[in-house]
Amino acid sequence: MTHFWLFEAAAELSDRLDFTMSVDPFLGEMARLRFGDGTVCYLSHEAYDVNMGVSSDLATMPALSMQFLAQAGLPVPAFGWVARGPAASEQAACLAERLGYPVILRSSGRQGVGPFLATDPEILGDLVSQTLALAPALVVQRPVWGLQTSVVVYRGEVRFAFERHPWRVVGDGRRSIQQLLEAHRAQNPALGLMLDDWRIDDMLEFGRRDRSTVPQVGEVVPVALKASLAHGGRVRALPGELDPTLASLAREAARQSGLAFCAIDLITNREGTWLLDVQPAPDLEPYMALGAAARRNVRLLVERLLLDTQASCGPTAPIAKARGS
Amino acid sequence: MNFLLEQTLPIAEQTGVSVRVVTDPAPALELRYGSGLVRHLTHSWPDINPAAAARAAAVKAWSLHFLKDAGYRVPDFACFGKQSWAATQLPGRDEAAAIAFADALGYPVVVKPCNLSYSAGVHLVASADELRKILSEVTAQDPMFLVQRYVEGREYRVVVLDGQVELVFERSPVMVRGDGRRTLGALLEAHLAALRAQGHEAEITADDSRIASYLRATGRSRDEVPATGDEVRVSLAAGLIAGGEVAEAEEFPAGLQPEMLAIAREAGLRYAGIDVIVNAEGAHVIEINAYPGNGGYAALGPEALARVQGLTRRLVEAMGSAT
Numbered sequence: 001m002t003h004f005w006l007f008e009a010a011a012e013l014s015d016r017l018d019f020t021m022s023v024d025p026f027l028g029e030m031a032r033l034r035f036g037d038g039t040v041c042y043l044s045h046e047a048y049d050v051n052m053g054v055s056s057d058l059a060t061m062p063a064l065s066m067q068f069l070a071q072a073g074l075p076v077p078a079f080g081w082v083a084r085g086p087a088a089s090e091q092a093a094c095l096a097e098r099l100g101y102p103v104i105l106r107s108s109g110r111q112g113v114g115p116f117l118a119t120d121p122e123i124l125g126d127l128v129s130q131t132l133a134l135a136p137a138l139v140v141q142r143p144v145w146g147l148q149t150s151v152v153v154y155r156g157e158v159r160f161a162f163e164r165h166p167w168r169v170v171g172d173g174r175r176s177i178q179q180l181l182e183a184h185r186a187q188n189p190a191l192g193l194m195l196d197d198w199r200i201d202d203m204l205e206f207g208r209r210d211r212s213t214v215p216q217v218g219e220v221v222p223v224a225l226k227a228s229l230a231h232g233g234r235v236r237a238l239p240g241e242l243d244p245t246l247a248s249l250a251r252e253a254a255r256q257s258g259l260a261f262c263a264i265d266l267i268t269n270r271e272g273t274w275l276l277d278v279q280p281a282p283d284l285e286p287y288m289a290l291g292a293a294a295r296r297n298v299r300l301l302v303e304r305l306l307l308d309t310q311a312s313c314g315p316t317a318p319i320a321k322a323r324g325s
Numbered sequence: 326m327n328f329l330l331e332q333t334l335p336i337a338e339q340t341g342v343s344v345r346v347v348t349d350p351a352p353a354l355e356l357r358y359g360s361g362l363v364r365h366l367t368h369s370w371p372d373i374n375p376a377a378a379a380r381a382a383a384v385k386a387w388s389l390h391f392l393k394d395a396g397y398r399v400p401d402f403a404c405f406g407k408q409s410w411a412a413t414q415l416p417g418r419d420e421a422a423a424i425a426f427a428d429a430l431g432y433p434v435v436v437k438p439c440n441l442s443y444s445a446g447v448h449l450v451a452s453a454d455e456l457r458k459i460l461s462e463v464t465a466q467d468p469m470f471l472v473q474r475y476v477e478g479r480e481y482r483v484v485v486l487d488g489q490v491e492l493v494f495e496r497s498p499v500m501v502r503g504d505g506r507r508t509l510g511a512l513l514e515a516h517l518a519a520l521r522a523q524g525h526e527a528e529i530t531a532d533d534s535r536i537a538s539y540l541r542a543t544g545r546s547r548d549e550v551p552a553t554g555d556e557v558r559v560s561l562a563a564g565l566i567a568g569g570e571v572a573e574a575e576e577f578p579a580g581l582q583p584e585m586l587a588i589a590r591e592a593g594l595r596y597a598g599i600d601v602i603v604n605a606e607g608a609h610v611i612e613i614n615a616y617p618g619n620g621g622y623a624a625l626g627p628e629a630l631a632r633v634q635g636l637t638r639r640l641v642e643a644m645g646s647a648t
Binding site: 022024025026027030032040041042043044046047048049050051052053054055056057058061063064067068071081082083108136137255256257258280281309312313 | 345347349350351353355361362363364365366367370371372373374375376377378379380381384386387390391394404414415469590591592593615616644
């Protein structure tokens with residue numbers, strides 16, 4: 001995952017904010033910014049200098065971060081955790097039995113795969129090894145279904161928010177789910193999820209459907225768990241102002257996570273609102289695609305982030321540079 | 326619970342910082358300051374460095390590139406990748422390109438995985454054939470690696486916090502002393518066993534490939550019998566996990582301290598452990614750590630422990646100052 005939008009947004013500001021930007025020549029994922037006053041800071045799609053490194057990393061480890069958030073009284077879905085090891089599958093199965101199937105498996109670590117939906121013990125066993133292939137631990141979580149909202153918080157203020165919708169097809173009473181998937185694919189060539197991906201079958205099975213099912217006219221059929229664009233998800237503008245309850249919850253989640261900047265992913269249904277995820281380096285490109293106002297919001301945010309980073313990092317003192325060896 | 330977390334708990338309580346502890350699946354602390362600020366500690370990592378700068382330091386290719394680009398003395402290096410990975414991530418920079426670069430640089434060369442720590446996968450390599458073999462091992466652990474010019478000298482770690490040099494200690498790789506009777510292999514096994522008996526963190530074993538490659542690169546053999554009193558270096562890396570040891574740095578040139586502070590600033594880090602090799606040319610930066618562990622130094626004795634406790638106190642205070 002690369003966030004070219006971030007470097008593009010920063011580059012557009014370089015003259016006005018008086019900095020030069022140098023991107024690493026190896027992967028093109030880390031940039032050094034040198035301001036006119038000598039201040040040096042770094043910029044990457046994985047981490048922002050306005051956040052502290054450990055809090056930022058911790059947010060990518062839900063096996064730890066969700067415990068702290070739960071201790072702080074924030075509404076996180078019921079969960080447990082399992083560390084990589086010979087007993088991991090057995091421990092995950094015990095947790096799933098306690099929570100009740102289906103459960104969601106999430107990697108806990110910077111590198112990971114998923115999340116996955118496990119509808120029975122057999123599927124869970126397969127998914128545990130996949131989930132722990134790159135991550136040192138995983139989270140087993142009770143799924144919550146509802147409307148997903150991402151709230152972007154910076155220094156205690158909500159900057160903007162948007163809805164995130166996992167991929168779903170809408171029946172027309174004529175075509176099968178497979179045909180609806182193929183039609184979606186034809187219109188969305190950037191779709192990363194393969195049409196024969198087993199995760200689609202798991203989602204359909206959970207809804208007691210299969211690919212040959214013909215949904216009725218207007219019937220909404222969820223086919224993916226993740227709301228990312230690569231998985232067929234979509235971002236939508238909020239229909240109105242952000243609910244103050246959600247705004248308050250997002251601000252508190254950011255504060256408790258020790259993060260100046262983050263996106264807080266919330267999910268709301270008739271029973272309430274839950275905290276799904278804290279993203280210390282959110283991908284805002286899908287939001288920017290909503291239009292000029294969204295692009296302006298992001299540009300203003302990046303400008304604020306860079307100015308505050310410059311202020312916090314302070315000027316670099318004159319350096320007696322050594323000769324290169 | 327590791328050294329830093331154990332040190333931090335009582336200091337946080339003494340300074341009025343409230344603490345939440347999580348112990349599983351890994352130990353972590355949450356510090357809650359009177360101002361409302363929340364900070365975290367995991368592993369031996371204090372929450373004091375800006376996140377992107379800390380990430381840049383974690384990938385050797387990034388940190389060394391930016392420091393070299395800024396004019397600091399960094400041994401010449403280039404970054405490469407495992408063929409299958411390089412095809413998409415670093416086109417034209419696969420193992421064959423790494424060997425061509427090493428040939429041009431001149432052997433021996435140093436090979437380092439870009440994303441690993443604790444000296445994992447760090448080798449001194451004497452020839453193209455040897456490099457080919459080592460790369461198959463290194464790329465199994467990390468697809469991205471550096472080939473770097475070998476620089477000789479004394480190795481130091483300089484620990485910096487908010488513009489002050491806090492600690493300087495010398496780091497030594499595994500050394501054995503000959504007795505005119507035992508082979509190098511036997512001396513090494515006895516040395517590592519003695520280290521572990523003393524509670525040293527060494528995880529390296531006598532048959533580790535890093536030791537084998539170092540001995541080949543320096544024309545040594547495990548079967549040779551060093552003369553009585555001969556000090557023989559048997560590995561490149563000086564990290565504790567790799568069997569290295571630390572000592573007070575009595576001969577670190579004080580004149581280098583301003584340069585160390587400037588390096589930390591250039592790296593964007595408030596807290597840093599800068600690993601340098603010092604020789605007649607000056608200080609060559611070989612690595613910069615955003616989260617240096619100081620437990621090995623603290624074990625030197627009561628004075629060293631007191632210095633580390635003082636540093637931990639300042640870290641707890643510094644974490645509470647918003648940036």
